Amino acid sequence: MSEIALTQAPAHVRHGSNMGQPLTRRDGVVKVTGAARYAADHHPPGMLYAVLAVSSIARGRVAFLDVQATKALPGVVEVMTPANRPALAQDPDEKTNPFMFRLDLLQSDRVRYANQPIAVVIAETLEAATEGAALLSPRYDTDPARIGLDSTGSFVPPAVGVGNPAEVHRGDVEAGLAAASKQIEATYETALQYHNAMEPHAIVAAWDGDTLSIDTPSQGLAMAQARLAGLFGISPSKILIRSPFLGGGFGSKGFISGPQVLGVMAARMVGRPVKLVLRREQMFGPVGHRPPTRQTLRIAADDDGKLTALDHRTKTTSSTFDDFFEPASDISHALYASGAISTSHEAVRVDTGTPLFMRAPGEATGSIALESAIDELAYACGMDPLAFRLNNYAEVEPMSGKPFSSKALRECYAQGAERFGWQRRRLAPRQMRDRDGLLVGWGVGTATFPALMFEAHAKAVLRQDGSGVMETGAHEMGQGAWTALAQIAADSLGLDIDQVEFTAGTSDLPDAGVAGGSAHTATAGMAIHNAGADVIARIADLATNDDRSPLFGAGNAGVIAWNGRLFRRDDENRSESYADILRRAGLLQIEGHGRSAANPAAQSTYAMYAHGAVFAEVRVDPDLGQMRVARVVGAFAAGRIINPRMVRSQLYGGMIWGVSFALHEHAVLDPRSGRPMNPNLGEYHIPVNADVPSLEAILVEEHDPHVNALGIKGVGEIGITGTAGAVANAVWHATGVRVRKFPITLDRLIGP
Numbered sequence: 001m002s003e004i005a006l007t008q009a010p011a012h013v014r015h016g017s018n019m020g021q022p023l024t025r026r027d028g029v030v031k032v033t034g035a036a037r038y039a040a041d042h043h044p045p046g047m048l049y050a051v052l053a054v055s056s057i058a059r060g061r062v063a064f065l066d067v068q069a070t071k072a073l074p075g076v077v078e079v080m081t082p083a084n085r086p087a088l089a090q091d092p093d094e095k096t097n098p099f100m101f102r103l104d105l106l107q108s109d110r111v112r113y114a115n116q117p118i119a120v121v122i123a124e125t126l127e128a129a130t131e132g133a134a135l136l137s138p139r140y141d142t143d144p145a146r147i148g149l150d151s152t153g154s155f156v157p158p159a160v161g162v163g164n165p166a167e168v169h170r171g172d173v174e175a176g177l178a179a180a181s182k183q184i185e186a187t188y189e190t191a192l193q194y195h196n197a198m199e200p201h202a203i204v205a206a207w208d209g210d211t212l213s214i215d216t217p218s219q220g221l222a223m224a225q226a227r228l229a230g231l232f233g234i235s236p237s238k239i240l241i242r243s244p245f246l247g248g249g250f251g252s253k254g255f256i257s258g259p260q261v262l263g264v265m266a267a268r269m270v271g272r273p274v275k276l277v278l279r280r281e282q283m284f285g286p287v288g289h290r291p292p293t294r295q296t297l298r299i300a301a302d303d304d305g306k307l308t309a310l311d312h313r314t315k316t317t318s319s320t321f322d323d324f325f326e327p328a329s330d331i332s333h334a335l336y337a338s339g340a341i342s343t344s345h346e347a348v349r350v351d352t353g354t355p356l357f358m359r360a361p362g363e364a365t366g367s368i369a370l371e372s373a374i375d376e377l378a379y380a381c382g383m384d385p386l387a388f389r390l391n392n393y394a395e396v397e398p399m400s401g402k403p404f405s406s407k408a409l410r411e412c413y414a415q416g417a418e419r420f421g422w423q424r425r426r427l428a429p430r431q432m433r434d435r436d437g438l439l440v441g442w443g444v445g446t447a448t449f450p451a452l453m454f455e456a457h458a459k460a461v462l463r464q465d466g467s468g469v470m471e472t473g474a475h476e477m478g479q480g481a482w483t484a485l486a487q488i489a490a491d492s493l494g495l496d497i498d499q500v501e502f503t504a505g506t507s508d509l510p511d512a513g514v515a516g517g518s519a520h521t522a523t524a525g526m527a528i529h530n531a532g533a534d535v536i537a538r539i540a541d542l543a544t545n546d547d548r549s550p551l552f553g554a555g556n557a558g559v560i561a562w563n564g565r566l567f568r569r570d571d572e573n574r575s576e577s578y579a580d581i582l583r584r585a586g587l588l589q590i591e592g593h594g595r596s597a598a599n600p601a602a603q604s605t606y607a608m609y610a611h612g613a614v615f616a617e618v619r620v621d622p623d624l625g626q627m628r629v630a631r632v633v634g635a636f637a638a639g640r641i642i643n644p645r646m647v648r649s650q651l652y653g654g655m656i657w658g659v660s661f662a663l664h665e666h667a668v669l670d671p672r673s674g675r676p677m678n679p680n681l682g683e684y685h686i687p688v689n690a691d692v693p694s695l696e697a698i699l700v701e702e703h704d705p706h707v708n709a710l711g712i713k714g715v716g717e718i719g720i721t722g723t724a725g726a727v728a729n730a731v732w733h734a735t736g737v738r739v740r741k742f743p744i745t746l747d748r749l750i751g752p
């Protein structure tokens with residue numbers, strides 16, 4: 001059960017509905033007062049500290065560790081190495097499905113990437129464990145590292161992203177290019193990025209016989225529980241994961257990571273609770289990253305400025321020992337209409353950790369390249385880049401021909417452009433200056449993200465005192481899930497939000513699925529909605545079959561649940577409270593269950609996406625090349641908005657990430673050693689407050705009845721797409737210099 005008492009956000013005027021209201025964050029007060037406990041805040045009695053020793057080479061083997069020196073240090077309890085680590089029930093290199101990622105759990109002395117765990121030192125204090133790890137003084141047999149997009153031969157991956165084909169072709173691209181009057185071919189490069197959540201991966205693990213209790217951040221509790229059950233050969237029911245709050249995940253906490261499992265192994269080895277927390281630099285390796293890409297686009301248009309061909313090729317990297325391939329070209333399936341579209345991917349294997357889903361995986365990388373290329377072609381055609389997009393956005397999903405909500409996209413362009421003041425833009429670059437003489441540039445980018453849904457479960461309870469409970473194993477990652485989900489819970493139960501106990505955050509609750517793919521509100525929300533409907537149907541059954549009830553004979557389809565009562569649909573003067581119905585039936589409470597999943601019939605008929613249009617203004621120092629984003633306006637259509645306050649926050653977060661993608665984030669690997677050279681937040685640049693412009697997110701009203709019964713799409717990732725390209729295009733418009741290597745830094749802008 002959750003140990004967190006959520007604050008009661010003041011209820012605004014609700015007009016009978018909790019959904020749609022801008023309730024304040026229900027976890028807000030516990031967060032800002034420090035009462036919210038994150039994994040590393042736990043300290044069970046007898047707990048020891050574990051610290052990872054990680055590899056300083058990228059490829060080879062560990063030849064020697066000075067375990068004796070470490071063990072001689074006062075306070076050190078144990079040193080876990082491949083020689084003595086506890087046995088596992090499953091080989092960490094086993095892969096029985098595409099989403100079972102291989103883990104480094106000290107299975108051998110081999111080194112496959114820099115910062116790979118090579119030993120774990122367990123001690124009475126953090127200081128002793130840290131010093132003990134340094135005393136290991138590893139020696140290596142080193143092989144040359146293979147780093148970068150050109151380091152080894154490339155191949156066509158078997159699949160990209162979530163099982164998508166690596167190559168997709170529709171129509172004849174070469175014929176489309178030949179028939180065009182204008183065409184461009186350009187190559188864009190995006191940088192290696194690391195997730196860098198504020199909260200590092202952390203775990204406090206305690207064994208009691210063969211039961212395991214852990215505090216650790218997880219974007220998908222049931223999935224983490226199942227993975228641990230497999231590795232340790234115990235039933236999932238023997239594992240309790242507490243993960244109420246995450247200090248960000250961004251995809252790197254979607255699957256349980258190697259270091260988290262090492263914490264569990266350490267606890268097993270010493271027979272005491274163990275805490276293991278990654279240091280910032282240790283997150284640059286074993287917990288995923290966004291791989292670099294090189295994308296070549298050939299696109300062409302006819303005399304009317306209509307696209308005739310779109311060819312999008314991506315080269316990316318994966319690790320030498322596992323498969324994840326960034327699906328950057330796939331964005332070209334979803335945005336612009338062209339008679340011929342071809343997308344493909346190739347990859348090289350390099351000596352890094354395995355890349356992973358990272359915030360708009362594929363869409364973010366692909367979007368900045370596609371939006372830049374579209375901009376370049378618009379100028380080749382002599383057209384305003386917004387007019388060119390309006391001329392070419394797809395009315396149906398370009399690849400499948402399925403209908404999708406393109407009307408909503410058109411509305412996003414219109415509302416965003418109006419609010420931004422786009423019509424005052426000068427077409428040619430380098431024409432606008434501010435009062436300080438800085439060059440001003442305006443850019444636009446189209447945003448999109450698929451509206452996905454996974455499977456989730458929830459349990460609803462109505463109690464004799466008239467209150468309700470909704471249970472699902474969801475966590476609060478900062479996105480506002482517990483507020484939005486509680487709003488859905490309250491409406492599904494026909495109760496005020498203050499009367500519903502929303503219980504989440506532990507793995508003994510019904511599986512809430514994974515909070516990823518921007519699908520959590522739809523997925524967990526629909527399970528909650530269905531659980532509420534189930535319990536209401538059960539209580540309605542009690543009343544409508546009881547001749548002492550004013551609802552007798554109505555049938556459960558003939559009642560409406562509202563404000564803690566059931567009303568007859570055909571006569572709202574006849575009603576009865578839940579409390580009275582349960583009391584007369586002699587029940588203390590009544591339970592219902594709900595499950596959600598995507599609807600395959602709707603999915604095969606309709607293409608499902610959220611849409612948006614983003615407009616950015618940058619100011620560039622004409623002499624120094626220093627860039628600042630001054631403002632960003634995004635208009636987004638994402639189906640039904642459960643909580644506009646939380647949704648705006650999510651969109652701002654995405655837009656800031658888009659700015660970061662275009663101008664800041666760049667992990668540098670030393671090509672000789674394969675080591676990350678800037679594994680800290682001082683040198684791995686992310687936007688700080690001074691870098692964040694004025695942001696506006698317009699919520700464009702959209703009713704999409706096909707995605708799910710509540711019409712919910714996602715907003716977590718779409719803000720990055722569109723924004724990154726809009727900023728890049730604005731830099732070009734300010735300066736007349738097209739930088740095709742991201743992030744756009746001033747050395748690249750003023751160039752050699």
Ligand code: MOS
Nearest residue numbers: 250251359516517
């Ligand atoms: Mo994510 S990359 O959907 O957490």
